[in-house]
Each structure stands twice: as C-alpha cells, then as structure tokens.
Amino acid sequence: MNIAVSQPAVAQDDRIAWIELSSIKLPLDRPISDAKVLTGRQTPLTDVAVLCAQIETAGGHRGFGYSYSLRSGGPAQFAHAAELAPLLIGEDAGDIARIWDRLMWQSISIGRQGLAAQAIAALDTALWDLKSKRAGLSLSRFLGRHHTSLRCYNTSGGYLQASTEEVLENMGRALDAGIGGLKMKVGNPSFSADLSRVKAAREFLGDDFPLMVDVNQQWDRPAAKRNGRALDEFNLVFLEEPLASDDAEGHAMLSNLISTPIASGEMLTSVGEHFRMMQLGSVDYLQPDAPRVGGITPFLRIMALADQFNLQITPHFVMEIHVHLMAAYPREPWVEHFEWFEPMFNERLEIRSGRMLVPDRPGLGFSLSERAAGWVVQKIEIGKRA
Numbered sequence: 001m002n003i004a005v006s007q008p009a010v011a012q013d014d015r016i017a018w019i020e021l022s023s024i025k026l027p028l029d030r031p032i033s034d035a036k037v038l039t040g041r042q043t044p045l046t047d048v049a050v051l052c053a054q055i056e057t058a059g060g061h062r063g064f065g066y067s068y069s070l071r072s073g074g075p076a077q078f079a080h081a082a083e084l085a086p087l088l089i090g091e092d093a094g095d096i097a098r099i100w101d102r103l104m105w106q107s108i109s110i111g112r113q114g115l116a117a118q119a120i121a122a123l124d125t126a127l128w129d130l131k132s133k134r135a136g137l138s139l140s141r142f143l144g145r146h147h148t149s150l151r152c153y154n155t156s157g158g159y160l161q162a163s164t165e166e167v168l169e170n171m172g173r174a175l176d177a178g179i180g181g182l183k184m185k186v187g188n189p190s191f192s193a194d195l196s197r198v199k200a201a202r203e204f205l206g207d208d209f210p211l212m213v214d215v216n217q218q219w220d221r222p223a224a225k226r227n228g229r230a231l232d233e234f235n236l237v238f239l240e241e242p243l244a245s246d247d248a249e250g251h252a253m254l255s256n257l258i259s260t261p262i263a264s265g266e267m268l269t270s271v272g273e274h275f276r277m278m279q280l281g282s283v284d285y286l287q288p289d290a291p292r293v294g295g296i297t298p299f300l301r302i303m304a305l306a307d308q309f310n311l312q313i314t315p316h317f318v319m320e321i322h323v324h325l326m327a328a329y330p331r332e333p334w335v336e337h338f339e340w341f342e343p344m345f346n347e348r349l350e351i352r353s354g355r356m357l358v359p360d361r362p363g364l365g366f367s368l369s370e371r372a373a374g375w376v377v378q379k380i381e382i383g384k385r386a
C-alpha cells in the first residue's frame with residue numbers, strides 16, 4: 001500500500017523576497033583600552049563595525065538582525081553576507097535551522113566558525129526577529145521565558161585607560177543609575193597595579209556588592225596561578241579570561257586551584273569550542289556571544305548544553321540580543337550592560353532595582369535610529385520589496 005506523504009506547501013507570503021545589508025561604523029565616545037592594548041597586542045578601540053541585515057517576506061513581514069566586529073573584519077563580514085544573501089531569496093523565512101545549515105555549508109571551505117559564522121549571524125538573527133514579530137511576541141516569550149528581569153552588571157566604566165579615581169567615579173555613576181554589579185579590567189604589565197585597583201574598588205563598593213574582574217587573556221599559566229590566588233580574598237563573582245581563550249585545559253587547571261569562579265568563552269566562535277570548555281570543566285560561567293558564534297540558532301544549542309552541564313551563563317556584549325536569550329535560560333544569568341550600541345537604536349533597555357527588564361515589544365524590540373543611518377558606510381539590496 002502506498003501512503004502518500006504530502007509536504008505542506010510554502011505559503012507564498014512567507015517566502016523571503018528582499019534583503020538589505022548595511023555596514024555601520026558606530027563611533028565610541030572615547031578610545032577604549034583593555035589589557036590587550038597595554039601589552040601592545042592591539043590598538044585602542046575607536047569604533048564598532050556593525051553588520052545589519054533587514055529581511056522582508058513577500059507578505060511584507062520584516063526582521064532586523066546584526067553582527068559586529070572590533071578593529072578589523074567588518075568589510076569582510078559584509079562581503080561574505082552579501083555573497084550568501086541571494087541564497088535566501090525564495091526560502092520560507094520560518095525554516096531558520098535549515099537556512100542556517102545551508103548558509104554554513106555554503107561557507108564551509110573558510111571554516112565553520114569565525115568570520116563565516118558572524119556573517120551568518122546577522123541573517124539568522126533577522127530571521128528570529130521576523131518570526132517572533134510575526135507571532136506578535138517578544139523573542140523571549142516566543143522562545144519560552146523563565147525570567148522577566150535579569151541581574152545585570154556594567155563593564156564600560158572599568159577599562160584600563162581610566163585612572164583608579166576615574167574607575168571609582170564611573171562605578172559611582174553606575175550605582176546611582178541602579179546597576180546590580182560592576183566589572184573592572186586587570187592585566188596591567190604590573191600585577192601590583194591591578195591589585196591596588198581591585199582593592200580600591202572593593203573598598204569603595206563594600207564587601208558584598210557583586211564585583212567581577214576581567215583579564216582579557218593576558219596571563220600565562222604561572223601568572224594565572226599566582227594572581228588568581230591573590231584575588232581570592234576579594235569575593236569576586238568571577239574571574240574572566242585569566243588565560244588564552246583556547247587554553248581550555250589551563251582554565252580547568254585554574255578552576256581547581258582557586259576559589260573564585262572562572263568565566264570564559266567570549267572569543268569562541270562555534271558551538272564545538274564551547275562544548276569542549278564544558279566537557280573539560282574549564283568554567284563556572286560560560287560567556288557565549290550570539291553574533292560571534294553564528295547567531296541565535298547556535299546560541300540556543302550552547303544554552304541547552306550549558307544547562308545540562310549545570311553552568312551559569314553570563315553572555316558577552318550585545319545586551320539587546322542577549323537579554324531575550326537569557327530570559328529563556330533556566331538558571332539566573334548575569335547580563336553585561338554596555339551603552340555602546342544605545343545610539344544605534346530608537347529604544348532603550350530599562351534597569352530597575354539593579355535588574356534589566358526584558359522588553360515586551362515584538363521580536364528583539366529594537367529599530368535603527370536616524371543617527372545610525374548617518375553612520376552607514378556600505379549598503380546593498382538583494383531581491384525586490386513586496
């Protein structure tokens with residue numbers, strides 16, 4: 001007996017008809033330095049290259065997503081996304097996982113991570129925005145949320161170009177604005193300089209206020225052992241990137257030696273690299289970054305794995321995307337508050353009583369501001385608008 005299995009036809013309205021890619025050069029208020037600048041490995045950061053994707057279906061439903069790069073790689077991300085985008089025309093916008101696979105297979109000869117993943121991320125994020133908007137739900141409600149507000153901490157006041165006095169002033173301002181935690185950078189060539197900055201911050205904040213410290217990968221194993229032990233007395237929420245981002249074994253060794261929890265993962269650009277960190281027991285706090293790992297589709301896979309490994313997640317950067325993803329994580333995360341993207345959008349995230357409120361607007365709930373239009377350096381359209 002033949003059983004006819006019919007495939008549901010793609011509703012014509014759901015086919016992707018038009019894509020606009022743009023590259024925005026988002027300026028920062030002042031040049032930013034972490035330890036990688038002080039050790040001579042990088043130049044100060046002056047702007048962020050943001051790859052934006054608008055995707056519209058034949059029925060007029062629209063989604064917006066973005067990815068980014070720091071210092072270099074912006075033009076290459078844009079070029080790769082422009083090469084991939086024509087493949088989306090005519091696809092059912094709801095088939096996000098299949099589209100992600102298709103774009104990754106098309107990119108495979110330049111690797112399953114890094115630049116290819118980040119170009120795909122802008123398109124993938126736009127598809128999740130479109131799908132949840134179409135359902136009339138915020139992305140967090142579309143995914144199924146656990147939280148309506150999240151613990152959040154601020155990073156931008158604790159960089160190394162600021163003197164200790166400036167860091168304390170910035171911390172005071174963030175406290176006045178109701179922030180729930182604060183992170184500061186270390187990794188100065190002299191650890192005694194780091195130690196006195198952390199000591200000053202701890203004294204300023206009191207013994208129990210949530211304080212995090214970020215090394216930005218600038219210690220080797222001997223330094224990480226010695227300095228990590230010295231920081232144990234400061235009751236830190238976590239010690240971030242004490243070692244090279246790909247030294248998963250070193251992170252695991254350190255987490256057995258010191259009592260401060262270890263955080264890492266912002267530099268990893270694939271599910272596989274995160275899985276390895278989890279398997280080795282490298283971290284207590286995993287720090288995935290949705291644009292860096294290839295978008296929301298792979299980020300959700302990382303979340304499922306991290307939950308199975310009983311890990312905390314404290315995602316890196318781009319709070320406007322991560323606020324939704326973390327609202328759908330069972331354990332309570334720490335979301336990183338960065339003001340850098342705020343001028344790009346018409347909407348703002350709200351912080352109340354030290355917590356970031358998860359926005360209820362449909363989709364991601366962010367639209368590009370007029371100022372952002374002025375910062376566009378490259379733009380192309382693929383397909384035709386309905």
Ligand SMILES: [Mg+2]
Nearest residue numbers: 214240241266
């Ligand atoms: Mg960091």
